[in-house]
Amino acid sequence: MNSQHIRVAVVQDAPILFNKQSAMDKIDGHTRDAAEQGADLVVFPEVFLGGYPRGLSFGTRVGSRNTDGRKDWERYWESAIDIPGTETDTLGELAKETGVYLVIGVVERDQEFSRGTLYNSMVYIGPDGKVLGKHRKLVPTGSERLLWGQGDGSTLTVIDTPFGRIGGLICWENYMPLARTSMYAQGIDIYIAPTADARDTWQAALRHIACEGRCFVISCNQYSTKDSYPADLACYEDVEQDPDILSRGGSAIVSPLGEYVVEPLYNEKGILFATLDLSQIVQSRYDFDVVGHYSRPDVFQLVVNRKKQDITQFL
Structure with missing residues (x-):
């Protein structure tokens, strides 16, 4: 790595669902492999640690939840992590040993209040082993709202x-124009967009974001099959008739001009490996800088509430 070039590695894989150790083992192995091939930055998919329970209902129908679903939910809660916590300490040791930046999608437990809420989060760990920051998904998509709480502007x-x-932003919050603008306004150069969306339309979004933000865009998705689902899940019947491939992936890296x-x-x-030439970022902003010479702050203004949510203020 130097100031003008960085080698990135984008991992497309899936651990055993609800199996924290499986995810930690895969993170360890893939990170070491990537570092051996010169990676400076290693990126893992949305909720890689904790799992994306595609297809599972958790026993929910409109107006009711059943006992089996609650048992699966408890299992999901047990597979989540604290930030900071034991797992981030282990990941920090891995980052320090391999000398890489790690960006990992995780299921995060709330530590401050009831501990009964989970978040879809992205954690950043530096090569010094420290947690540099995290982002909590602002709006879980569709039935994801049964699983995860809403993040706030502080992350x-x-x-x-x-x-x-x-x-970066997580999956469909990348479709929120003002959320993207909040990233651009902070001078983002490498925009990370972990996702669970394997459709062709997602690729159009990545290329648009790259052109709009004049930044490199890294998207990371899981390749998951039914083999990664424990057969003893109470709600396993939800996916029994689904195709063997539950998520086909679609991880990609896009340049600041959308290629x-x-x-x-x-x-x-x-x-996926690539060495990014960071001079392309400056060159791309010659004719379009979304928060610079191509902005109109006299016409449009962005207001971001960066205050951390605090439930105690309402008590």
């Missing part, structure tokens, strides 16, 4: 590194 995180500013640096990877696990 619209962008982090300074020797190779520029990194940050693929690495095209989407589908229907297999793997690690």
